[in-house]
Amino acid sequence: MQNIGLYRFIDNLKPTHFRILLRDVIITEDRNVTRPYLQYTARIKKWTVWRTPMADRTATVTRNTLESQITVTVNLDGTGQANFATPVPFLEHMMDQIARHGLVDLDVQATGDTHIDDHHTVEDIGITLGMAIAEAIGDKKGLTRYGHAYVPLDEALSRVVMDFSGRPGLIMKADFVRSHVGGFDVDLTREFFQGFVNHALVSLHIDNLRGSNAHHQVETIFKAFGRALRMAATADERMAGVMPSTKGTL
Ligand SMILES: [Mn+2]
Numbered sequence: 001m002q003n004i005g006l007y008r009f010i011d012n013l014k015p016t017h018f019r020i021l022l023r024d025v026i027i028t029e030d031r032n033v034t035r036p037y038l039q040y041t042a043r044i045k046k047w048t049v050w051r052t053p054m055a056d057r058t059a060t061v062t063r064n065t066l067e068s069q070i071t072v073t074v075n076l077d078g079t080g081q082a083n084f085a086t087p088v089p090f091l092e093h094m095m096d097q098i099a100r101h102g103l104v105d106l107d108v109q110a111t112g113d114t115h116i117d118d119h120h121t122v123e124d125i126g127i128t129l130g131m132a133i134a135e136a137i138g139d140k141k142g143l144t145r146y147g148h149a150y151v152p153l154d155e156a157l158s159r160v161v162m163d164f165s166g167r168p169g170l171i172m173k174a175d176f177v178r179s180h181v182g183g184f185d186v187d188l189t190r191e192f193f194q195g196f197v198n199h200a201l202v203s204l205h206i207d208n209l210r211g212s213n214a215h216h217q218v219e220t221i222f223k224a225f226g227r228a229l230r231m232a233a234t235a236d237e238r239m240a241g242v243m244p245s246t247k248g249t250l
Contacts, residue, residue, distance in 0.1 A: 057233075059135035063128045067120035068112035072132040076233050078105030086110040088118050090184035091125065091192070094222040101151075101226030104233075122188040126195030133200045137233060140164055145244040147232030151224040156211030158220035160228040163203040166250040170197045174208035174217060181215045189218055193225075202232075 057076040064070070082099035084092040086108055099106040108129070112121030137143070148161040158174075170193055176186040197204045206225070211217035236244070243250060 057136045057138060059132045061128055061132040061135065063124065063131065065120075065124065068110060068124040070108070070110045070112075070121075070124050070128040072109075072125070072128045073105075073107040074129070074132040074136050075105035076133070076136050078103060081105045083107045084109075086121070086125065087112060087114040088122060088125075088184065090182055091118075091122055091188075094218065095125075095129075097219060097222040098226040098229065101223050102229045102233075104226075104229070118183075118185065118188055119191060123191040123195045126192035127199050130196040130199030130201075133196075133229075133233075137164060137200075139243075140166075140250045141243050142235045142237075142240045143244055144232055144234045144236045144239075145250070147228035147230065147234075149224040149227030149231065151220045151227060153216045153220045153223070154213070156213060156216035156220045157209045158211075158217070158224045159205075159207045159209060160221065160224035161205040162225075162228045162232050164201075164232055164250060165203045166201050167203060168197045168199075168201055169203040170194050170206070171204070172206040174206065174221065176208075176214045176217055177212055178214040181218060184218075186214055186218060189221065 058074065060071065060073040062071040078099070080100045080103050082096045082105070084095060084107075086092055087110070092108075095106060095108060098104065106129075108125060110121055110125055112118075112124065114121055143164060145164050146162070148159070150157065150159045170190075172190050172193060174189070176189075179186060193204060193206060196202075204225075206221055208217045208221055211220065
């Protein structure tokens with residue numbers, strides 16, 4: 001456990017918020033794994049804020065093949081900071097949406113055989129992101145598990161629904177009005193998410209409901225994905241310490 005110091009709001013806490021666990025130590029009912037918890041030491045009359053190691057929901061995964069060399073670092077409890085060095089600028093613009101709207105910190109370093117086309121590199125970034133999120137999400141105890149979002153961008157509207165089910169599955173319906181956005185082949189949107197679900201072990205339903213601009217269509221999908229990820233990956237305080245499945249495992 002790591003002592004992360006005292007919080008200003010501590011003065012407002014009432015003893016009735018806590019239960020006695022030890023003779024001189026009182027700990028909150030809040031077992032939310034992604035949040036600090038409070039500890040009162042009667043002997044010195046001080047509240048201390050502790051964070052359990054489970055609260056660290058970060059991961060770094062490197063995946064190197066003959067087709068691509070990729071390192072992804074993710075922090076599920078981030079602030080939306082993104083840092084990219086890849087040969088696919090449009091994908092960077094899209095992953096920026098995941099970070100910003102998912103409130104995850106995302107660092108993606110990639111090289112690949114883009115002299116052929118972007119296919120391997122885009123798919124492999126999706127795979128590596130999936131691996132990193134699977135590692136960062138941990139044992140899923142106390143997890144909201146399900147997430148969904150509708151996101152519009154002018155005339156375009158997309159819906160993304162996800163479930164940290166432990167099983168890979170992608171259902172994607174999107175009729176893009178153009179084959180390319182700039183130099184980006186829009187078919188690779190599916191390849192990215194297929195790679196992601198195969199390794200994040202999530203069920204993912206993606207629907208572009210309408211749109212007449214392919215850039216907007218793809219962008220609403222990535223933004224809705226970020227929002228759905230944020231909801232699904234958030235801890236549910238009422239489910240603290242509980243596996244969100246009647247199977248007892250996910
Ligand atoms: Mn855009």
